[in-house]
Amino acid sequence: MSAKILLIALLALASSHAIMASDPSQLQDFCVADNKSNVFVNGLVCKNMMDVKAEDFFFDGLNPGNPSPKLGSVVNLVNVDKIPGLNTLGISLARIDFAPFGLNPPHTHPRATEILTVIEGELYVGFVTSNINGVGNKLFTKVLKKGDVFVFPQGLIHFQFNKGHANAVAIAGLSSQNPGVITIANAVFGSKPPISDDVLAKAFQVDQKTVDWLQAQFWMDNNN
Template sequence: MSSHHFLLALLVLACSQALASDPSQLQDFCVAEKMSQVFMNGFACKDPKNVMAEDFFFSGLDKTGDTMNKVGSNVTAVNVNQIGGLNTLGISLARVDFAPYGLNPPHIHPRATEILTVLEGSLYVGFVTSNQANQENKLFSKVLSKGDVFVFPQGLIHFQYNYGTCNAVAIAALSSQNPGVITVANAVFGSTPPISDDILAKAFQVDKNVIDRIQAQFQT
């Protein structure tokens, strides 16, 4: 390959990589105008003349979340819905509280990679890979103590479990201002309208009566 063709190939590759990522900021900020009637990928920008310091502020992440629920955990999200100033910035975070033996159930973030830091207690965490060439879904798991950090790649099923007898607290940073969350069990068994029990029975290789009992736990 000539040097001319080699440089051209590098240029095409660089352009393709740039087009595959989020666009760069074209202004200092784009505070979300949540009352806008304009539908777009994200939120329209508030008029900069009306932007205030409060648009970049959230208070209360020091407060313990209520873990008195079926799974024993609580997620306090801080994304663009709580801080309008996060719009277009591509970051957010969350506080996750765990009661003893509390679980943040298997879930995915369709738009973000997550990096989790344990502040108190210890957690058993893990994520499962997508289908590999050998059709395996490999589990990567680790026991984390205070100060430990673990990464969950974007779009992969992951979980956190407090196997101890004390409360645990973690902070999660995410690479999207609106990462989204799909809890696997809720989505599969609690959708509206529900997925046919015939389909789920075949997918999970169990009797339909089992599916009906599980769905009853998630339908509201």
């Protein structure tokens, strides 16, 4: 009997931990972010309900962007920083504009799954899995045309590339008010302070001169 009780207790503990690890349920209609608050929490403090305005749920800047000359793409992310009313709602979106042969380079969103829809043009997209059962990282790719939809699971490296001679536009929905982005090349070779030459040379199996050259490049992101 004591073994049964112990098993039940362990299962309950595991369940409660899983519940605590997920996003909390809404306790009110909304929690508009108070950007003037100095209180730091895992999220943003709620504005007084009596001070909330329609503008707290509105953004008028999802317009065509100017792709960067180097990458040929630009991302206009609309998260809780731009719409305070997104606070606690667990969602955001982005518009991505591509010049011909423009690339949204390999990156991850540590806090969000992404669902992408092509609005104009054609994109070659893909993501790479974690090391599945010790057999390596599997690549999933697809060519998307106007109206096609593709999902990039949370935390996995993914990319979008405009293979065409015309501009392309995509809209992405993300399952977090603040999904975050880690652009792989920027993070590895453009971090400040830089990662040690010894570490990178061994990790990529190249000489230190190659690492130095890569670190000397002008690493930039394409996010507005």
